[in-house]
Amino acid sequence: MVSEPLGEEAAADLAKMFKALSDPVRLRLLSLIASYAGGEACVCDLTGPFDVSQPTISHHLKVLREAGLVGSERRGTWVYYWVLPAALAKLSSLLQAPAATATTPVASAR
Known part of the structure; x- marks a missing residue:
């Protein structure tokens, strides 16, 4: 998105994620x-921290x-x-701000 506008398909995919x-x-x-060790979590470990069924x-x-x-993968x-x-x-990559260059004006914080 930083280098060129999103196409229709890419925008639809990203919108679904957001x-x-x-x-x-x-x-x-x-x-x-x-945050789970090993990068994966059992569904059995995911219900405790939430106040939902x-x-x-x-x-x-x-x-x-x-x-x-x-x-996901079923194991037993x-x-x-x-x-x-x-x-x-x-x-x-979508959320990264473009790098400021000498020709790019930088907005001041208000």
Whole structure:
């Protein structure tokens, strides 16, 4: 986005990610998953910190997965989740401010 405007498809993909992260529970879930040792967390470890039911947590995890922010794998009874680094890189690159150059005016803080 910094070097050129977003195309329609890229904008739709990124909007889906941002929409998924606009819910505080999902944002916290993503942070919780990313903070686990080894970079992945069992769904059984994700319900305790929240004041919502297990089915609600499962719904939020599904939204994160469908938005392309987390991956998952069933291992026996449990499902394990991890953050997808490529998705975070996309979001990060979009949010980076362009580097100021000699010809680029820098807005002063007010």
